[in-house]
Amino acid sequence: MCLAIPGQVVEMSDPGHHLARVDIGGMRRQVNVMLVDPEGLEIGDWVLVHVGFALNKVDEEEAHETLRLLREMGEAYDRDLAELAASAVRDEVAA
């Protein structure tokens, strides 16, 4: 119930009633966009849809930033491991 699913605005279908047509995972539905500043909403924008209402716009820059930081974290970790493996100095206890 508290779940909200990302959907993409495909048409401002009835601005007078704050309605937009939103593609949610291939399904299209009229969504009330009154809560997300309908004036500033554009076709192609992503919104979080909950019980037929857009709760918020998905901030694309923030979404990319989160993933970028995470990937960097993953890469740094992989690099660490690679460097460790490649290191000439081994700190192993002889068997």
Next chain:
Amino acid sequence: MKYIDEYRDPDLVRALAERIRDLRYDKPLKIMEICGGHTHAIYQHGLHQLLPDNIELVHGPGCPVCVIPIGRLDDALSMARAPDVIFTTFGDMMRVPGSKGSLLNARADGADIRFVYSPSDALKIARENPDQRVVFFAIGFETTAPSTAVTLLQAQQEGVSNFFMFCNHVLVIPALKALLAAPDLQLDGFLGPGHVSAIIGMQPYEFIARDHGKSVVLSGFEPVDVLQSVYLIVKQKTEGRSAVENQYSRAIKYEGNLTALKLMDQTMEVRPFFEWRGLGSIPESALKLRSDFSQFDAELRFDVPGLKVEDPKICQCGEVLRGALKPHQCRAFATACTPEAPIGTCMVSSEGACAAYYKYGRTLLTDTMKKWAQ
């Protein structure tokens, strides 16, 4: 699907699980996920099995269906059984047992009960059936209350006189205050509810870090979101600090959604008290319609019992909702109480912790590891 698939990337999930281990935090750590949506994500993806043994996830009260007490359900049933009524509800409420059966039972007995996806669908039914009284069973935390607000304003604007709201919206912060006041509470941090926070913002949580010394990370709902949030909490603990952080910045702004908050305030006000299943009566923890909207207020327009009804003796939803008991430790779990024949709300709702355990609880560690292997 965009904004979902990227946050299920197995490479990122594995990297995060390793990173959490790398922090080498070795004291016991209890983290409560407040929201039932998180509980389901954790069990569906086996995320709890990717964590070190000393990190325990405890399930919280954030399931809107679960916290509705039997008395309120009995009120709903009496509205649904009144003459010339079409009673509308989210599907999740249909199977919740009241003291004399569920809405599903009442429908079988001939009451006109329809499940809707949105409060605006209920308003549409009211417009199309001017000779019937159409009631909407409004439940949910701050995520859902704004949709009730917009629907009320629409009904008022259009002068739809046969539309009524049975308002049961609850507030997350008073529930957390009640949990934090419990003397036996042993929690180190919270995964904050992402979609409630998209509405209320970050500021309302600050007292938890400041006054109670517990970490709060507002979290999205995909595996990468949840693990990154756990990572941030463990990192805070290794650094010996407690703060409110926002992992779900693609959806949550510091100030929340000001339009939604304004519309909620315009249409609804805080009740002095509200009875929660499992948590008891909590002051200022729920909303009711403002007097300007009394013509739409089902509680005023219908004669309802309005009684407090105790849970069945065998049911331990209360302890589950407080995080005091894991679902499988309940004496009725998967024996007397199943999703097909539920006794308590936690087994009914798709967000209930018991439903999550029942559905995914038997997932083996090997299956989880396979899922995230490549």
